[in-house]
Amino acid sequence: MEVRGLSKSYAGRPVVTDVSLEVGAGEVVALVGPNGVGKTTLLTCLLDTERPDAGTVRLDGTPLRDQDPEMRRAVCAVLDDAGFYPDVTALEHLDALARVHGVADPDDLVDAALAALRIEHVADQVPWTLSSGQRRRLSLAVALVRPWSLLVLDEPEQRLDAAGRSWLADYLAAQAGSGRSVLMASHDATLVARSGARVVELHGDV
Numbered sequence: 001m002e003v004r005g006l007s008k009s010y011a012g013r014p015v016v017t018d019v020s021l022e023v024g025a026g027e028v029v030a031l032v033g034p035n036g037v038g039k040t041t042l043l044t045c046l047l048d049t050e051r052p053d054a055g056t057v058r059l060d061g062t063p064l065r066d067q068d069p070e071m072r073r074a075v076c077a078v079l080d081d082a083g084f085y086p087d088v089t090a091l092e093h094l095d096a097l098a099r100v101h102g103v104a105d106p107d108d109l110v111d112a113a114l115a116a117l118r119i120e121h122v123a124d125q126v127p128w129t130l131s132s133g134q135r136r137r138l139s140l141a142v143a144l145v146r147p148w149s150l151l152v153l154d155e156p157e158q159r160l161d162a163a164g165r166s167w168l169a170d171y172l173a174a175q176a177g178s179g180r181s182v183l184m185a186s187h188d189a190t191l192v193a194r195s196g197a198r199v200v201e202l203h204g205d206v
């Protein structure tokens with residue numbers, strides 16, 4: 001992914017100013033910086049869910065548009081743990097996403113994801129009955145059941161216990177090792193280091 005000259009203001013107040021960065025194949029990149037510096041804003045602009053005031057975002061040379069089915073397939077974003085259908089169990093949520101993306105053997109993939117995230121025992125519960133950490137684990141499990149070449153994560157360490165953070169760091173490093181790309185905002189220096197991330201520090205008037 002290549003970002004050039006991205007800027008975003010809210011009500012005339014600059015939040016992201018002229019940011020350029022690249023995330024290469026096989027690379028984990030960590031955006032770091034203090035609260036309010038603009039990490040989430042940058043991620044939402046990159047994902048085309050917020051419209052930047054200026055700048056370009058390209059994936060493999062093509063402008064990134066969230067309405068483009070190819071882009072939606074290439075980019076997996078986990079920004080929070082809120083995007084669940086309320087009446088669908090954890091297992092059904094993962095199963096639906098795997099099938100929508102046309103993966104082979106969705107049953108096996110979903111079982112493996114539930115096991116990897118250690119949420120098999122709550123697979124039949126609807127999201128609002130999960131603990132907050134289990135909901136975060138379910139959000140992350142999505143990345144294991146659908147295709148992507150770029151994974152975008154916003155503070156994925158939130159609400160994870162120590163074992164979960166270690167698993168996540170090793171998972172991200174392994175994905176980079178297989179040639180995929182990861183861009184995350186994080187406040188967890190251990191996660192950033194253990195995942196082998198290249199650090200991009202945002203500076204702002206905060």
Ligand SMILES: Nc1ncnc2c1ncn2[C@@H]1O[C@H](COP(=O)(O)OP(=O)(O)OP(=O)(O)O)[C@@H](O)[C@H]1O
Nearest residue numbers: 010011015033034035036037038039040041042185
């Ligand atoms: N929709 C919005 N309208 C107005 N201001 C906003 C909006 N979204 C974000 N901001 C402001 O933009 C600034 C950057 O917010 P952002 O969430 O991007 O920071 P962040 O670096 O992700 O912070 P944190 O580390 O606390 O998650 C903050 O001052 C915030 O108040």
